[in-house]
Amino acid sequence: MPTPTVNLRDPQDRRLPRISPPCGLVIFGITGDLARKKLLPAVYDLANRGLLNPAFALTGFARRDWSPADFENYVREAIEKGTRTGFDERTWNQLRSGLRFVSGTFNDPEAYRRLADTVAELDDTRGTGGNHAFYLSIPPSSFPLVSQRLAETGLNQRKGKEFRRVIIEKPFGHDLASARLLSDVVSQVFDEKDVFRIDHYLGKETVQNILAIRFANTMFEPLWNANYVDHVQITMAEDIGIGTRAGYYDGIGAARDVIQNHLLQLLALTAMEEPVRFTQEALRVEKEKILSAVRLPEDLDASSARGQYAAGWQGGTQVAAFLEEEGIPADSTTETFAAVKLFIDSRRWAHVPFYLRAGKRLGKRVTEIAVVFKRAAHVPFENSELTESGQNVLVIRVQPDEGMTLKFGAKVPGTEMQVRDVTMDFGYGHAFTEDSPEAYERLILDALVGSAPLFPHQREVELSWQILDPILAHWERTGALEQYPPGSWGPASAHDMMARDGRAWRLP
Secondary structure, three states, X not given: OOOOOOOOOOOOOOOOOOOOOOOEEEEEOOOOHHHHHHHHHHHHHHHHOOOOOOOOEEEEXXXXXXXXXXXXXXXXXXXXXXXXXXXXXXXXHHHHOOEEEEEOOOOOHHHHXXXXXHHHHHHHXXXXXXXXXXXXXXXXXXXXXXXXXXXXXXOOOOOOOOOEXXXXXXXXXXXXXXXXXXXXXXXXXXXXXXXXXXXXXXXXXXXXXXXXXXXXXOOOHHHOOOOOEEEEEEEEEOXXXXXXXXXXXXXXXXXXXXXXXXXXXXXXXXXXXXXXOOOHHHHHHHHHHHHHHEEOOOOOXXXXXXXXXOOEEEOOEEEOOHHHOOOOOOOOOOOOEEEEEEEEOOOOOOOOOEEEEEEOOEOOOEEEXXXXXXXXXXXXXXXXXXXXXXXXXXXXXXXXXXXXXXXXXXXXXXXXXXXXXXXEXXXXXXXXXXXXXXXXXXXXXXXXXXXXXXXXXXXXXXXXXXXXXXXXXXXXXHOOOEEEOOOEOOOHHHHHHHHOOXXXXXXX
């Protein structure tokens, strides 16, 4: 018998969490790394936290010739390896009863008919109520084909208050033209309100905390402008190489892979005006205003840098150069490091540079936003007394040690007046007893509930490409690529870019 729809949560009662409605999730590319390492554990952890309706169902779509038992074993193994909340047999049995598998290729019409039959069967036996979301954990080149087949089978059609949604993984195109083409294809099959573009960085607790820090406190917002802020640095550094991702990474590079989506979204959240309320539409409007106001410097040679990691030693291990990685052509011009300087033409941020950098094989794994404040206009101390005191900095750490650090000057104990930088630190692990949910947990639940404040809208995607495309075109014309040692903080040109402005990159 179908499970009756129950109002599990009074929307005004903030003591209770959001719980998904009866629904099914179909994952295309269920055998891929993302599904195995992130999506399946996230679905299980949601169930283990009691956030999935008992009528939830999970269907995998892939080419494997698997029996139901084969699929169950695969899902269980992925969950046991990746669960954040610990494996519980009762949760597993509840989830297992809603597992289904459809074997087929993306271009096989018969496989989609079998999928349609499976969806209908789940509505009848599991009580999913006609609510289904399709997660395209597949290369963007396959989006048009899968969307077309879903439409041909009628799987995108809903009746009454049912929902049919599609969840898309980045990258959202290769440039502005391809992003628009991709949007046109998907919009022919799903309404824009039913398209959820996943940027997993936006699901991280610390990213959401940017809004809380700014708009729930009175101490920061009065200083959050060009009168007090000298510049902003946004960094996403990895200490690993490309690993087995050569097929994906070559031709994409650090700018397309990270800056176009993650870092420009972080810039928008850092710089945007206060939204009227915390809703999808209100946040989207403010982020779009910021992205549309971004201006590139005239001299892109002096205001951007890119490079490839060379061979060398990192952490006591000898590592190969990017051009020596398996699957990478010896003449590849794909960058593994990218840095750019941007401005925002608004009264709040007039003449304040935003420096963005991302790279692989850097000094450590870290993602952070550093708001660097101007020096005091006048201090009554001798220069010798301030030798160890720099600028005030507010650092929002996104990963791996989620939290916030405030750097300021304080007097050193003793008989003399000496000022030295000290830090005040807030860490999620110390301040809260509850673990931060994994980003995909939050985003999958948002998609199932139909709440999309953290999902980038198509207009945001296009504005981001409008910012990045001229930089990519400039790099393609100049062809300059600088090698940098593994374990360093990127090529010399990135440091020169800062030095010309009388600044330096932070060392996280």
